[in-house]
Amino acid sequence: xxxxxxxxxxxxLMEEHVAKEESTVQKKQSLWIxxxxxxxxxxxxxxxxxxxxxxxQTAGTDCxxxxxxxxxxxxxxxxxMLNKFFVRPAYTEEQDVSMMWPWEETPIYDELKxxxxxxxxxxxSKAPKLLLATWYPFWLTLLTYSIWSWLTQGRFxxxxxxxxxxxxxSGDAVHSGSHFAIFESPGLxxxxxx
Numbered sequence: 400x401x402x403x404x405x406x407x408x409x410x411x412l413m414e415e416h417v418a419k420e421e422s423t424v425q426k427k428q429s430l431w432i433x434x435x436x437x438x439x440x441x442x443x444x445x446x447x448x449x450x451x452x453x454x455x456q457t458a459g460t461d462c463x464x465x466x467x468x469x470x471x472x473x474x475x476x477x478x479x480m481l482n483k484f485f486v487r488p489a490y491t492e493e494q495d496v497s498m499m500w501p502w503e504e505t506p507i508y509d510e511l512k513x514x515x516x517x518x519x520x521x522x523x524s525k526a527p528k529l530l531l532a533t534w535y536p537f538w539l540t541l542l543t544y545s546i547w548s549w550l551t552q553g554r555f556x557x558x559x560x561x562x563x564x565x566x567x568x569s570g571d572a573v574h575s576g577s578h579f580a581i582f583e584s585p586g587l588x589x590x591x592x593x
Contacts, residue, residue, distance in 0.1 A: 430486060432461040435497040438484040450585040461489070463496040471512050472519065531581070535572060542568035 430437040431454075440447075444454035449469065457465060470477045489497060542564040549557040575581045576592030 429458055430489075430493075431457060431459075432489045432493050432497055433463050433466045433481065434478075434502045435489050435494060436481075437486045437489045437493065438481055439486050440484055443484060448585065449579055450589060452589065461494050461496045463502065467502070472516055474516065535568070538564060538568035538571070 429439060429441055431440050432438075440454050440458075444451040447454050453465070453469070466477075491498075541560075545557060545561040545564045548554075549561045572581070572591045573593075576588045576590070579585055579588045581591055582588050
């Protein structure tokens, strides 16, 4: 007869190994890979000007291309700001985008960014107030009309109009809002996006 608790040689070593593996996986999933380095942005995520959502969504990934594209026009020293969150060089298996090309050696891209920054100097990269006051209200009004006309008259032309207005009234707002391109406030952009 066997007791419910029996000795299995090496069981505690195996449990310890599994715990270490799980810990390593969790640590990797809580790091952000940018330009071949691993950063821990966990504590800073809630302070991110573009909201914590994008930081949380990219945890455990090589988010170099997102970092570069979202911060392309930033006048803040975002690359230097990362230094305080540096953990270690990224492992080869953690990198995909970081290894595509040498990010420190992109003279054409760097010149393009500087030209665009100079062009936009003193201007907002967000939607102009006139656009907010005309573009979205126009398409929302047309959307309301096309829904009403399609429901009451049901003609093919109204269905086509409805499809076009759905895109411009909601699709454009969702797309632009999710890229934080409508308002200065991240919260308002997310409201429109979702």
